[in-house]
Amino acid sequence: MRYISTRGQAPIVDFKGALLAGLASDGGLYVPESLPQFSTAQIAQMAQLSYQQLAFTLLKPFVGNSFSDAQLQSCIDKAYGSFRHAAIAPLTQLGPRHFVLELFHGPTLAFKDFALQLLGHLMDEALRESKQRAVVLGATSGDTGSAAIAGCRGRPNLDIVILYPKGRTSAVQRRQMTTTGEANVHAMEVDGTFDDCQDLVKALFADQALRAGTNLLAVNSINWVRVLAQIVYYFYAALRLGAPATQVNFCVPTGNFGDIFAGYIARQMGLPMGKLIIATNKNDILTRAVATGDYTITGVDATISPSMDIQIASNFERLLFDLYGRDGARISQLMADFRATRALTLSPQAHAAFAAMFAAHAVDDATTLATISATRDATGYVLDPHTAVGVAASQALALEGITVTLATAHPAKFPEAVTQATGHHTALPPHMADLFEREEHITPLANDAATLVHYIQALG
Ligand SMILES: *Cc1c(COP(=O)(O)O)cnc(C)c1O
Numbered sequence: 001m002r003y004i005s006t007r008g009q010a011p012i013v014d015f016k017g018a019l020l021a022g023l024a025s026d027g028g029l030y031v032p033e034s035l036p037q038f039s040t041a042q043i044a045q046m047a048q049l050s051y052q053q054l055a056f057t058l059l060k061p062f063v064g065n066s067f068s069d070a071q072l073q074s075c076i077d078k079a080y081g082s083f084r085h086a087a088i089a090p091l092t093q094l095g096p097r098h099f100v101l102e103l104f105h106g107p108t109l110a111f112k113d114f115a116l117q118l119l120g121h122l123m124d125e126a127l128r129e130s131k132q133r134a135v136v137l138g139a140t141s142g143d144t145g146s147a148a149i150a151g152c153r154g155r156p157n158l159d160i161v162i163l164y165p166k167g168r169t170s171a172v173q174r175r176q177m178t179t180t181g182e183a184n185v186h187a188m189e190v191d192g193t194f195d196d197c198q199d200l201v202k203a204l205f206a207d208q209a210l211r212a213g214t215n216l217l218a219v220n221s222i223n224w225v226r227v228l229a230q231i232v233y234y235f236y237a238a239l240r241l242g243a244p245a246t247q248v249n250f251c252v253p254t255g256n257f258g259d260i261f262a263g264y265i266a267r268q269m270g271l272p273m274g275k276l277i278i279a280t281n282k283n284d285i286l287t288r289a290v291a292t293g294d295y296t297i298t299g300v301d302a303t304i305s306p307s308m309d310i311q312i313a314s315n316f317e318r319l320l321f322d323l324y325g326r327d328g329a330r331i332s333q334l335m336a337d338f339r340a341t342r343a344l345t346l347s348p349q350a351h352a353a354f355a356a357m358f359a360a361h362a363v364d365d366a367t368t369l370a371t372i373s374a375t376r377d378a379t380g381y382v383l384d385p386h387t388a389v390g391v392a393a394s395q396a397l398a399l400e401g402i403t404v405t406l407a408t409a410h411p412a413k414f415p416e417a418v419t420q421a422t423g424h425h426t427a428l429p430p431h432m433a434d435l436f437e438r439e440e441h442i443t444p445l446a447n448d449a450a451t452l453v454h455y456i457q458a459l460g
Helices: 015-020 040-048 049-062 068-080 113-130 143-152 171-178 194-205 208-213 224-240 258-266 285-292 317-323 330-342 348-357 365-379 385-397 415-422 449-457
Strands: 001-006 030-032 091-095 098-104 134-139 158-165 187-191 216-218 249-253 278-280 294-296 344-347 356-363 403-408 443-445
Touching: 001 015, 015 030, 015 113, 015 224, 030 224, 040 224, 049 068, 049 224, 068 113, 068 285, 091 285, 091 403, 098 224, 098 385, 113 143, 113 158, 113 224, 134 143, 134 194, 143 158, 143 171, 143 187, 158 171, 158 449, 187 194, 187 449, 194 449, 208 449, 216 443, 224 344, 249 258, 249 385, 258 278, 258 317, 278 285, 278 385, 285 294, 285 348, 285 356, 317 330, 317 348, 330 344, 330 443, 348 356, 356 385, 365 385, 365 415, 385 403, 385 415
Parallel strands: 098 403, 134 158, 134 216, 158 187, 187 443, 249 278, 249 403, 278 356
Antiparallel strands: 001 030, 091 098, 294 344
16 A cells, blocks of 8 residues: 655655654655445445454555554554453444444543554554664643553653643643653653644754654654544444444544544445534634635634644645545645635535535534533433533534444543533543552653753663
């Protein structure tokens, strides 16, 4: 399988190249040159497979010869072996035609574990084979960093350095990063904002002298393998509910457009599907884009679903590439204009294709809290605030047929909002019950690139 850049000017790479690349050299994102196709007969046969077997079947064509079958299966088994539910991604029924897909049974209680567990094992395996070491470097406002650390902890060929803004992550998120006790985990508390953390990371990736001596890897949401791992649970859930004979809608709490883009890829691979619903909080750039074709940046507001507080949905460029006939030159121009004007108006054809596949709805904080409360009263089930945005959007749109809302985090990961909505505290699951007793290892970091460069060079 070959991977090309959405901007058409970067070298073509294989799966391993896409795994280890951050942005393509032309500033674009890597996408497969073509997608494997599965017939309805082939999809029907997948109903018998375990989650891990299904992952192997769906991922194998994307991996090509970059890993042997045994290597891929072993990475998949190790990645999902760390999950605490036998079904890996179980469905729970909330209403006559409404299910939630629980994606929070991984080590850090959020769906990002699905991708980052696999990514950590695949990166480590690639490095082991080529007898190299690398430093995984990233900035986080909470969920990505904790999941990336869980995916890389204890991997022999990797160090992981994650920068987070002091005092601005939740206590659960911070403790998941600082209490692993692993020598290869470096949780760095930056005296600054999330943007400061991101700027430091960008400065290091641009530092050619550092990169000449140190293999730096990125785990941000533009890594193709993160999208790829997320395709599996769309097939898995649809099969449990009768696909390919039944078509379900998927409603996805959306920030960077990574999770829902995986649903779009599943559809393009042949999985019959109703609509893909983009559920956003008050930061509604994507909802506006579906409604009118206008993709214009406004400010970011803080909400009680912080992992969806985004301004630019980085993976949206991958969809634009398809909506514009996979014309890299056109995307390159569009993105340059977008950078300059902070606005993009979809062409009538692109907008029509977008709105035919996707629906969207924005949900404010008051409705999110009311949804957590009403759902608990009606069913006893407790939603986290991100999932509640999805449930509220599903209920507001009330599409025909079955809708599956992706439950992207466990309610105990965001206890303040849940307690505010329900008046009840949600306990951490048993394997994490002692999180607040574990010893923290925090490395304070001044907001200064040179200090970070020295720290990373000293890792050797
Ligand atoms: C990251 C995250 C999201 C948003 O996912 P995207 O792929 O960025 O759209 C939603 N909910 C939770 C809990 C998250 O951690």
